[in-house]
Amino acid sequence: MFFAVFPYRLRSFAALLTLLMLSASLAACGATPSGSTNGDSTAGIPSSEAAYPRTMTDDAGESITISAAPQRIVALTPASVETLATLSLTDRVVGIAECTCTPDTLAAIPVVAGYEGVDLEQLIALEPDLVFVGGSGFTSADAITAMRTANLTVVTIDPKGVDGVYRTLRLIGDAVGASIPAAKLVASVRADIARLATLIPAGARPKVFYEIDATSTIYGLAPDDYAAELITLAGGEPVTSGSAGVYEIALETLVAAAPQVILLGDAAYGTTAAAVAARPGWSAIPAVAGGAIRPVDGDLVTTPGPRLAAALAALIVAINPAISVPAITTP
DSSP states (O other), X not given: OEEXXXXXXXXXHHHHHTTOOOOOOOOOOOOOGGGOOTTOTTSOOOSSOOOSSEEEEOTTSOEEEEOSXXXXXXXXXXXXXXXXXXXXXXXXXXXXXXXXXXXXXXXXXXXXXXXXXXXXXXXXHTOOSEXXXXXXXXXXXXXXXXXXXXXXXXXXXXOOHHHHHHHHHHHHHHHHTOHHHHHHHHHXXXXXXXXXXXXXXXXXOOEEEEESBOSSSOBXXXXXXXXXXXXXXXXXXXXXOSSTTOOBOOHHHHHHHOOSEEEETTGGGTOOHHHHHTSTTOTTSHHHHTTOEEEOOHHHHHOOSTTHHHHHHHHHHHHOTTOOOOOOSOO
């Protein structure tokens, strides 16, 4: 039986948004037993791993108790896949969702979710002791309910903003018994981002439109998307839909916003600067008139995981090609 999954990258973002649900509420960071950090991104690096059982609040606000260190993990989001790989825990992963970001170490792992949905029967047959799912409709509510009905332990990750990404990294670490490595990872990413922030020149910030897809309808960023915050950190002023959770933007709105830079997050799908310049009605946009249409790695920029600093570095260079960025120590 298949249940719908919010595919991380569809060529037509319109199809993706038909599955979008209302965003889950931000999780509260309350006290938890056994010394768990509960994903608190501001907590220090713990001196030792907390004992199990561990109780934590996930990004959907659910209180989750994990009885023992998970040994059979299913990761249904790109961020959870990348984080587990970064924490050197791929040997515990038994199932993943289809994704272009899958590391080589997980290439042979069964794929239990894709554009058609989650194969619940296959997933249950793997006997996972922990399943990471995506919030805000990324993994459908029906699929999550079915997993819980099957007595699977489900942790929802749904970061809001850059601080939310830090929290999610620590939440994943807390869940799998890697609180110390996850805290060190967050500290390293924070340091890289702080170092990159010093490169941004003072003065006027160019208006930047990040294109997710424009095959028919135009899709950019919602103002509450963490990638919009990254653009601000990178020295730009993000041009968004203006409404939280809304990614569609009308052409007349985009033209009126007058972005000075257009970043093509859909470049990997064949979208080029020339193709954008040839679109009817786009010639009046300053970025088009000035030739400031640049490709970026869409998977890198929009995966809220351990490559956060690398995503920021890519955006800095794309917005201001004259800036030379240092090597990033985190993945």
